[in-house]
Amino acid sequence: MSLDLRELYQEVILDHNKRPRNHGRIEGAARTAEGHNPLCGDNVRVYISTEDGKMTDVRFEGSGCAISTASASLMTEAVKGKSFEEAEAIFKEFQQMVTTTGEAVPHPDLGDLEVFAGVREYPVRIKCATLPWHTFRAALQGEEEAVSTE
Amino acid sequence: MTLTVKAPNFEVLRADFPILETVVRGKQLAYLDNAATSQKPQLVIDALDRYWRAQNANVHRGVHYLSQIATSEFDAARVKVQTLLNAASSKEVIFTRGCSESINLVATCLTSGASAKATNGQKTTPCIAEGDEILISTMEHHSNIVPWQMAAERVGATLKVIPISDAGEIDLEAYAGLLSEKTKLVGIVHVSNSLGTVNPIKQMVEMAHAVGALVLVDGAQAGPHLSIDVQDLDADFYTLSCHKIYAPTGVGVLYGKRALLEAMPPYQGGGDMIRTVSFERTTYAELPAKYEAGTPNVAGVIGLGAAIDYLAHLGRWYVGPEKPDMTDREALVVAFGAIHRREAELANEASRLLLEIPGVQINGSAPDKAGIVSFTLDCAHPHDIGTILDSDGIAIRAGHHCCMPLMNRLGVPATARASFAFYNTMNEAERLASGVRKIKEMFS
Ligand SMILES: Cc1ncc(COP(=O)(O)O)c(C=O)c1O
Numbered sequence: 001m002s003l004d005l006r007e008l009y010q011e012v013i014l015d016h017n018k019r020p021r022n023h024g025r026i027e028g029a030a031r032t033a034e035g036h037n038p039l040c041g042d043n044v045r046v047y048i049s050t051e052d053g054k055m056t057d058v059r060f061e062g063s064g065c066a067i068s069t070a071s072a073s074l075m076t077e078a079v080k081g082k083s084f085e086e087a088e089a090i091f092k093e094f095q096q097m098v099t100t101t102g103e104a105v106p107h108p109d110l111g112d113l114e115v116f117a118g119v120r121e122y123p124v125r126i127k128c129a130t131l132p133w134h135t136f137r138a139a140l141q142g143e144e145e146a147v148s149t150e
Numbered sequence: 151m152t153l154t155v156k157a158p159n160f161e162v163l164r165a166d167f168p169i170l171e172t173v174v175r176g177k178q179l180a181y182l183d184n185a186a187t188s189q190k191p192q193l194v195i196d197a198l199d200r201y202w203r204a205q206n207a208n209v210h211r212g213v214h215y216l217s218q219i220a221t222s223e224f225d226a227a228r229v230k231v232q233t234l235l236n237a238a239s240s241k242e243v244i245f246t247r248g249c250s251e252s253i254n255l256v257a258t259c260l261t262s263g264a265s266a267k268a269t270n271g272q273k274t275t276p277c278i279a280e281g282d283e284i285l286i287s288t289m290e291h292h293s294n295i296v297p298w299q300m301a302a303e304r305v306g307a308t309l310k311v312i313p314i315s316d317a318g319e320i321d322l323e324a325y326a327g328l329l330s331e332k333t334k335l336v337g338i339v340h341v342s343n344s345l346g347t348v349n350p351i352k353q354m355v356e357m358a359h360a361v362g363a364l365v366l367v368d369g370a371q372a373g374p375h376l377s378i379d380v381q382d383l384d385a386d387f388y389t390l391s392c393h394k395i396y397a398p399t400g401v402g403v404l405y406g407k408r409a410l411l412e413a414m415p416p417y418q419g420g421g422d423m424i425r426t427v428s429f430e431r432t433t434y435a436e437l438p439a440k441y442e443a444g445t446p447n448v449a450g451v452i453g454l455g456a457a458i459d460y461l462a463h464l465g466r467w468y469v470g471p472e473k474p475d476m477t478d479r480e481a482l483v484v485a486f487g488a489i490h491r492r493e494a495e496l497a498n499e500a501s502r503l504l505l506e507i508p509g510v511q512i513n514g515s516a517p518d519k520a521g522i523v524s525f526t527l528d529c530a531h532p533h534d535i536g537t538i539l540d541s542d543g544i545a546i547r548a549g550h551h552c553c554m555p556l557m558n559r560l561g562v563p564a565t566a567r568a569s570f571a572f573y574n575t576m577n578e579a580e581r582l583a584s585g586v587r588k589i590k591e592m593f594s
Binding site: 004005008009014017018039040041042043063064065066067069122125128 | 175529530531532533534537538541548549550554557563564592593594
């Protein structure tokens with residue numbers, strides 16, 4: 001396998017794809033939203049429980065490729081226990097990392113999420129990585145309409 | 151026609167397709183996405199080049215030298231399509247933008263107000279009206295679903311769906327049960343782009359005609375692989391997507407029986423489709439111009455003519471010098487017989503190798519399939535398969551293949567699809583399988 005590909009399919013991504021964390025629904029979740037990627041048929045639903053402005057639990061369900069499944073899994077780990085503002089800041093940095101072309105710059109604040117840096121070399125797969133995040137933000141904003149990447 | 155043929159080596163034909171030499175990330179391209187679009191032979195590329203350099207002019211409207219050349223090449227292509235489909239007349243061949251537009255044309259014209267009005271007066275104008283039924287199948291491409299949905303909604307007709315078996319074949323018993331006096335049109339794909347199933351069109355047409363329904367056959371995937379005889383099939387309408395038949399993008403074909411095309415109202419209005427125009431009244435041109443408003447895709451149509459020439463050459467090459475007096479039609483029949491066998495060989499080998507990998511499932515197991523292998527792997531999503539194969543230079547398609555209702559029926563969100571053309575090789579089938587084997591190891 002080529003080096004580029006190893007960059008994309010890092011061990012952490014393969015592991016989270018195989019054993020997604022925080023997978024499942026939250027009955028009576030305070031917030032929830034659904035997202036689709038009509039191009040590839042990926043879909044995801046995100047559930048959020050909140051208490052005093054913090055997210056006490058974040059889970060997801062759905063079917064998708066390794067990139068979107070691992071992204072959803074790692075996202076739930078990253079935002080759990082955070083405030084809405086903190087989560088938004090992580091999203092902004094994540095989005096910048098996967099969409100900025102050119103020399104790779106380190107994103108130490110992102111922790112495990114940094115494994116998605118390789119996605120920027122694969123323009124058609126960027127939406128796979130960001131779909132869970134867009135869905136998460138829609139849930140926070142209480143959007144009723146399903147989110148679409150298109 | 152019986153011919154004694156040795157099997158010539160198809161791999162020499164690769165030299166006719168310059169793009170096959172492409173190197174992708176250091177690997178030789180293995181182009182296995184032919185169902186999405188085929189590659190173009192040098193003959194077609196040369197015809198386009200010649201057109202832009204030496205023949206470019208508008209058609210059917212100039213008396214000057216270039217316009218005459220462009221017009222005669224353009225008209226010659228129509229006759230070549232007539233030969234390709236064995237249509238009774240070249241007037242039954244309408245050029246469109248693509249297979250999708252061909253289907254939209256029929257769906258629109260059969261449900262336009264003009265069609266309904268004419269029906270009241272003269273019984274012969276075909277039309278779909280309120281309370282009528284349109285039948286399509288579960289395995290249709292969105293192009294043969296959505297236009298009928300829109301048409302049904304426009305006039306208050308009902309869209310009904312013929313179910314398929316787990317193997318991916320039309321349930322003919324259910325089809326017979328769904329056909330009734332109310333059925334005005336059956337829209338059916340000849341070869342499924344997702345499953346490779348070749349549907350029993352002749353029988354289905356016969357059954358539809360027995361209740362007085364018209365049949366539109368979506369031939370997008372049959373055109374590149376089968377020899378088609380619209381008269382033998384007795385299809386009322388037959389559509390082609392020419393970029394899948396080694397010709398340029400932007401050209402489609404609608405074949406329609408002459409009486410139907412004459413009776414239906416026109417599709418779009420504009421230049422070329424009229425006989426006389428005044429502000430009070432316009433009279434329409436004869437076939438085929440009646441359905442070809444505006445400047446057509448002249449270069450694309452001429453490229454299509456060259457693609458059909460190439461296929462006829464292929465038939466002659468296959469037979470060898472023993473039959474020098476073959477007609478173009480005979481050569482095309484031979485070519486498609488050979489192409490179909492070659493592609494089936496490649497696809498069967500790919501299927502066999504893929505099925506040796508634990509967790510691979512192949513969608514569509516009808517006998518005598520076209521060269522399409524649609525598959526899933528238990529541990530990896532089709533998009534991951536597509537991306538990883540691409541890094542090995544192997545081009546396949548991953549997704550729902552514009553067949554969302556079929557994906558639902560199969561119970562999968564998407565599949566990976568390898569689709570073969572005659573210029574593919576056994577080595578490419580092997581590379582596909584070993585790539586998938588690697589993915590299996592990586593993901594489990
Ligand atoms: C079975 C089938 N029908 C219709 C179409 C539409 O053809 P086009 O996109 O050329 O209009 C396709 C192309 O993918 C197809 O495979």
